[in-house]
Amino acid sequence: MDRERVTEWVAAYERAWRTPGTDPLATIFTADASYLQGPYRQPVLGLPAIARMWEAEREGPDEAFRMTSEVVAVDGDTAVVRAEVHYGEPTNQEFRDLWILRFADDGRCRAFEEWPFWPPNAGNTSQE
Template sequence: MSSAGETWTEAYVDAWRSNDAQQIGALFAEDARYLTSPDSEPRVGRAAIVAGWLEDLDDPGTWSFEWSIIHEDESLVLIQGRTQYPAERDYLNLWVVRLDAEGRATAFTEWYMPRPHQD
């Protein structure tokens, strides 16, 4: 049986692949905060998160993502990942996600470190 963090992360990756507004919105609580980096201006609220995602989306097939959960408790999930953009660059990722009782994110912060592209 999948944990809440695994279920949420799988749904996030599915939404990332599809760029479907309903799938994206379903990930987040109505008043969620989404930061694309720790020092970025947060997108606040589901509508702003969806709009920002669709303005800055990754086209399907242009990336791959490997991940694992490194910590999870009842409301906090830490996800370690590696995003590869074959035509560009690779990134190591740390996502800090707070989930509500329904399994929707109330807060999402991404930390990432670019690394040299590796074939």
């Protein structure tokens, strides 16, 4: 992997989040991928389980949000990305996130690990 390919993958991830259904997930995750939503959470294992989690977590593909991201590092098949997401118009929820991504040879993610952080006193209890 290189920075350009990781940047393209992140753009595909955002497009998939904005697309109805979960079919695009197969283009960005391997069939046996793991998705860890936080450092102390149980990993979601396999594409069908990731698809169920994906639908449960988002309001829908027309959800108002804006996301910015920066590739922090790439080493072999592993990348670190810093993302910032603002939900709502106007923003009613925001967080910063570090992603550790491990890629298969075909460029799809085989392991997604995120470390989300919310502003102090945001009232978000999703961090575990």
